[in-house]
Amino acid sequence: MGHTPALVLGRRTDVLAWNASAHALLAGHLDPTAPDRPEERPNLSRMLFLDPHTRDLYVDRERKARAVVGSLRQVAGRHPEDALLASLVGELSMASAEFAALWGDHRVRPCEADAYRLRHPLCGELTVTQQILVPARSPEQSLVLVTTGAEDSGAQDALALLATGSGRQSAGSGDGGESGDMSPSTRAVPRSRSVS
Secondary structure (H helix, E strand, C coil): CCCCCEEEEECCCEEEEEEHHHHHHHHCCCCCCHHHCHHHCCEHHHHHHHCHHHHHHECCHHHHHHHHHHHHHHHHHHCCCCHHHHHHHHHHHHHCHHHHHHHHCCCCCCCCEEEEEEEECCCEEEEEEEEEECCCCCCCEEEEEEECCCCCHHHHHHHHHHHHHHHHHCCCCCCCCCCCCECHHHCCCCCCCCCC
């Protein structure tokens, strides 16, 4: 995948694995090996609403927030018995008035691909497209690929710079080789952690 940021999410948006490029782009302030430890896995929904770094990352954060909540609502409709998802929704509703308002709106929005402007602390502003692919054999997981437009060489250069810098930084995660390598947690996906 070269410099393409990629991450694997569970149905509750827990990060099950990410390559060095995705870590550097979306969560460089977090431990790159966190997805390998179920009790410490980052959760993209929690990060978007509660983590200052992630909140500042999205220039058009409100649109991203609507997409995330719409997607969570879709998962809740398919899995009404999911106690961990209910706990996550409860936690976010209590901690974020914004989340509570969006959740109360009851909009369901599958989010398969969308472009977002990011304000990265190292690379400045860039526009990326986040594409979500759901493997037929693992419908409880999704692969998120972050790409740039072919004409946007500045954004492509920024992703390449992050991949190069993060490859050395996170050599302890996964097998530490290429920046495109995924963490070993993609081989066997443990259950998501409890949310308190």
